[in-house]
Amino acid sequence: QTFLEKYGYFAELAASGPRSARFKEAVREFQWVTHLPLSGVLDASTARQMSLPRCGVSDADSHTAWAERVRALLSGRRAKARRGKRYAQQGGKWYKRHLTYRIVNWPWYLPRHQVRLAVKAAFELWSNVSALLFGEVLDGPADIRLAFFHGDHNDGLSNAFDGPGGALAHAFFPRRGEAHFDSDERWSLHSGKGRNLFVVVAHEIGHTLGLEHSPVSNALMSPYYKKLGKDFVLSWDDILAVQNLYGKPSRGSAVRLPGKLFAHFQGWSPDFPGTDPLQGTLGSYYCQSFFDAIAIDADHKLYIFKGLHYWVVVQGGNATEPQLLQRPRWAELPAGIDAAAVSEADGKFYFFKGGRCWRYNGSSLEEGFPQKCSTSNLPRHPDAALYFQQLRHLVLFKGPKYYVVREEALQVEPYYPRSLRDWHGVPAGVNGALTQQDGFVYFFRDDQYWKFDQAKLQVVATGKWAAQLPWIGCWGRNSRGGVLFRYTVCSP
16 A cells, blocks of 8 residues: 555556556556566555656556567668657657756765766766766756655655655656655765765666666666666667667667766765865764774774774764774775674774675784685675674664674574574664673664664654764764755755
8 A cells, every 4th residue: 555655657547446457457456577477466466566666757658668679679771760669658768969967956964076977877877878978057948957856845745755765766767857866865975885876877877868767677777776886778678779769879879887987986085075065074074974884892982884994982972983894903804894893802893895794903904814704604785794793793784684692703603594583672783783881782763763672672763863973973963953864955
């Protein structure tokens, strides 16, 4: 029901009843594009798929559009003259080749320099494989406009944004030329935690060019956004779709991601300080958004990690300025780590990212590290790590499960993983956990925290960590009233 209320296309069909022919056909269309059995029945697996974060553009015409692309591919040159017209009936097309775009606003906690590079790279993905050319304008009218909004933003209730998860963005087909993004989402510019802005922007640009959703699982235009990896390329269906509308590039086809741009927007650096007064300072960066991982050492110093940087918060809630991960503390660590913890037994630091783990004694990486976590049956991309005093072991959290780990061998203990239900009230998908001096365990996700009582084995309080936990280092720095997710209008 939540999905039906959220997406107007299904909500309209639901009024005719779940047994009507139109409703069943709509469900079949959704099942087809998401690779589910084509039953036409809104069963548990279909409802579960509908609840996952995705693009808010309807899948209503995706089947027809894809059939036209495949028919054009199989028909060859004789179908060239008519296939563009047929396909254009689905999403429409631009009748010029040089298009302008403008970034109207963005979440203010993301560095403007990197956002512009990410958007430029997203447009270049499409210009690399088509006859289109794109240019950015800083003010005035533009063919394609990108903007971040909160909740209902005058696009109709079916297009209202719903906070983290759900519909992350939506776009309008040519000639309205707009793409809208949920400003309350956890946007990121690297491959770590958070929604990768580059991937979502590139997908929504496809819609502004006239492309429907694709049923090809690894396609950029799949309704469930493609994961970002080193081998990121457009799929054959993405390329065929845009070339059906606009033709091939005159310089030949170059489908790979622009490498230099990709490297530059992956992480921000002190080389690009926050000179824009609307954007805030580097010192308050993690307070105004979210972090990748958090840990606490034996001296009760708090370590907060985000992207290429970390902050140290001492007792009293005083935070340092951001420091680079790799200079000089942990030289071998990559940006955007998944989880971190400090052992209370020996003070060693543990870091986890992807399928690898690191162990440091002070700032020295121990012999044999980094090592593959799979050899120890540890989960890939853990959500959070914690040294749990009651068990005297490390605990890793991943989705709805947790793992108890022997430190020396980094081996999962027998009978684990177990269900997160053992930690009554702790949500799945946390991005950090630690035990504070007050004896409570604190879990973090986005801008929220959960306070866990080790005696009662349940959550006893929850709230906003930046505004309510003085020891996390945000009081006095957060001069914007504790509001964590904001966007600002670009005024060059």
